[in-house]
Amino acid sequence: MTMPDSLKGLNRAETESWILKALESEKPLPLDDLMAVLEHFGSAGIDRRVDGWSELLQDALMQRQDGRGVLRVLALRCVWHAHEPAFKAICAKAVELSFTTRLGKVLFKHAGFDHGGVGASEAVRRMTLLSKLEKGVFCADKTWGFGIVQRVDDFYAKVAVDFDRKRGHEMALAYAAEVLDLVPESHLLVRLHRDAAGVKSMISAKPGELVRLVLMSYGPANMDAIKGYLCGTVMEEKAWKGFWDAARKALKSDPLVHVPAKKTDPLRLLESADDHIREQFALLDALRDPETILKQVDAFEAAGLLAALTPEFRKVVADRLAFAVWGAEDRTPILAARALLTSERLGVVDAGLLGDRRIDMQQAYNRLLEGTSLQDVLQGVPARLMPLLLERFMVLFPVACVERVLALMPVLSVPVLQESLTLLRKGDCVNRVDEALRGLLQTRKASPSVLFCLLRNGQEFASVIGDDISEILHQGLDTLEWPASGEMLKAQHQLRALYESGEWLGDRLDSLNPEQREVFIAKLQSSQGWDETGRRSVIAGIIKRFPELQKIISGKPDATAPKARARMTSWRSYRERQETFRKLMEIEIPDNAKEIAVARSYGDLRENAEFKYAKEHQRILYRR
Structure with a gap:
């Protein structure tokens, strides 16, 4: 709705004077012009002054018992007060005072103002529809199609409609308000009702005009939608192809119809x-x-x-x-x-x-x-x-951005994390980012997404991973066992797929010493982060590249090695050895990995005694 030309140059004070003068006049209210003014000045949302004007107009319409006018004003105010639950009660009171006849009271009762699941805007829409239901009004229902209202029964609170698919169908007012749509005189369905033969003659005589009628009735629509509107009501489906070819040809020369190049894009009127x-x-x-x-x-x-x-x-x-x-x-x-x-x-x-x-x-x-x-x-x-x-x-906000993103790093999805790390590691932030990544590895809090990014881009993050990749490979296996959902579950799938890449994993295992490879494959064999088929496939790829690891999987010694005498042990000694092995795998090796990470953070590894000691300790542990 556009502003009247006579009001376009007025400021707010002048507009307010015009509104007050119009409301005080004994003449019929220029409701369309008043609504256009309210919509124009309220276009940016709720405005106390404009809302005050709307209240004045609403009160004037209530005094004149213009219920439909009150509903128009309330529909606009519902937009401004959409986030105010209390506004529904204001709407209910205004509507109740504007519809005081027996029928009006019945319609009000079934519009949904007292229903907790119906918002103010929807209740006003339903009341607007119900207030327009009277004999001869055209409507449409998704189930029953086009219909004509026959009567509104205020005693039983029902409306009777002659639908194309069901004559004399009675609907409760509350249900009708929810599902019915009113149909204007210019609509295709009304034209079919009044002159079906004339509409059908347009199939061959004026195919372009028939499509224009569809667009006027339903708005922009693509080829499939137009076919759905016409086939079964205006034409048989077998006639569609010839009709559409003729219509498209006619519409291409029509300057007031936009015909898109793609069939899936909508046609629209200009x-x-x-x-x-x-x-x-x-x-x-x-x-x-x-x-x-x-x-x-x-x-x-x-x-x-x-x-x-x-x-x-x-x-x-x-x-x-x-x-x-x-x-x-x-x-x-x-x-x-x-x-x-x-x-x-x-x-x-x-x-x-x-x-x-x-x-x-x-x-x-x-x-x-x-x-x-x-x-x-x-x-x-x-x-x-x-x-x-x-x-x-x-x-x-460079500093704040780095700190906020680093704090979120363990929970970010892989795409966001990769983009964030690439951006944040530019310029002066690289040391701060790498420090945070090393901290996650040292505390074993690196998420599947973090480990995936580090492992997949090993060269880029060499300063973070260091020269010993075994620990991060172990952490990756551990995180595959974490309970996860959403983005973290996707990250686990991506990390698992990385491990399942035989060439990639083989290259990483190449950098490990034999003891480290044996520990890794033993951990892989007992990992709960795989289905049996996937784990076997990964292990098979490793064995193919490193045949000497077969003894770890089968539990059999290397056939080429000299046979050793069987050693006997007591049950007590056996349990002690089991406990020693558990401590080695679950406590001593992880603790040693942390020591190596801490020592690496001290700087120059060539003269770093702590690092050398920790690495020597690691070799002893792996030999055990």
């Missing part, structure tokens, strides 16, 4: 090139849902409508994106992040401020970075936007 663009931006300006706003802006960009924005349209885009940031950053910060990045990409930010809400871009980014949902934001934004978001954080 009034004129300029009018169509203006109408699209007016629709964007009326949107109040952040996700819908972003989808529409993306669609505009894909259609090339944002390539050269006029100041008027640029303001619309900036204001809607500002509204998306404002409306989403508390509830759905992922959408707020998308809106911030989109506004910068489109160049609609002025001096660091966005839209008529004057959203401070730096503060908005800071709230995202410091918020409790940073992990969800990084993992929830589209993959193409995630690096851009990290770069913005690094440009605006």
